[in-house]
Structures are given as C-alpha cells and as structure tokens.
Amino acid sequence: MGSTSGHEITHPITVILDGPASYHAWSQNLIVFLKGRRLCRYVTGDIPKPVPGSITNSDSSDGDSIADVVVQVDDFEARLEEWESIQC
Structure with a gap:
C-alpha cells in the first residue's frame, strides 16, 4: 500500500x-x-448528512408536455451511502 x-x-x-x-x-x-x-x-x-426528499421538475411551463409532469427519483440512498462511507 x-x-x-x-x-x-x-x-x-x-x-x-x-x-x-x-x-x-x-x-x-x-x-x-x-x-x-x-x-x-x-x-x-x-457537509450535512443527506435527508430524503422528492425532487420535482419546477421548470414546467404550461403542463401540456409529458416532460413537464415527470417526477425525478430522489437518489437519497446513494447519497446517504456515499456520505456514510466518507464519514467512516
């Protein structure tokens, strides 16, 4: 090493x-x-411990597009795992 x-x-x-x-x-x-x-x-x-929460698309203009109603998945578990591995 x-x-x-x-x-x-x-x-x-x-x-x-x-x-x-x-x-x-x-x-x-x-x-x-x-x-x-x-x-x-x-x-x-x-750099605080991550907290769960949904991330929504706040750039919606008129709501007619499918892309405007997509809700992104929160990557809380990945962020928490990364934070905890660095803490250790």
Missing part, C-alpha cells in the same frame, strides 16, 4: 494526544490530515 507525504494511511497522525502538553501539535496534525483528504467539512458539519 502506498504512502502519502511519508505517512502510512493507517497511521496518519504521528503525534500522540497525551494531555494538554501535546494537544497543540496533535490538533495541527489532525487538521492537516483532514484538510489533505478533504474531510474537514464533514467534521465541521458543513
């Missing part, structure tokens, strides 16, 4: 959190790790 920036993916944070003395170094390492793997927004909640 390859490595990223000299760190094994299984041990990305080399500083051990061991009380207040090591917190600053540990937190800086963790922030760099999360940002480097584009995970920081999941931790902060900027």
Whole structure:
C-alpha cells in the first residue's frame, strides 16, 4: 500500500494526544490530515448528512408536455451511502 507525504494511511497522525502538553501539535496534525483528504467539512458539519426528499421538475411551463409532469427519483440512498462511507 502506498504512502502519502511519508505517512502510512493507517497511521496518519504521528503525534500522540497525551494531555494538554501535546494537544497543540496533535490538533495541527489532525487538521492537516483532514484538510489533505478533504474531510474537514464533514467534521465541521458543513457537509450535512443527506435527508430524503422528492425532487420535482419546477421548470414546467404550461403542463401540456409529458416532460413537464415527470417526477425525478430522489437518489437519497446513494447519497446517504456515499456520505456514510466518507464519514467512516
């Protein structure tokens, strides 16, 4: 398995959190790790857990066309699976 920036993916944070003395170094390492793997927004909640909901075609003009009454299927399960896999 390859490595990223000299760190094994299984041990990305080399500083051990061991009380207040090591917190600053540990937190800086963790922030760099999360940002480097584009995970920081999941931790902060900027990318929220998906919720189910129907998506309808709001561009309908006069209702005469079949395309105007089509209701798109919500891909909630796929979005939830993607979000959960990234969270893990």
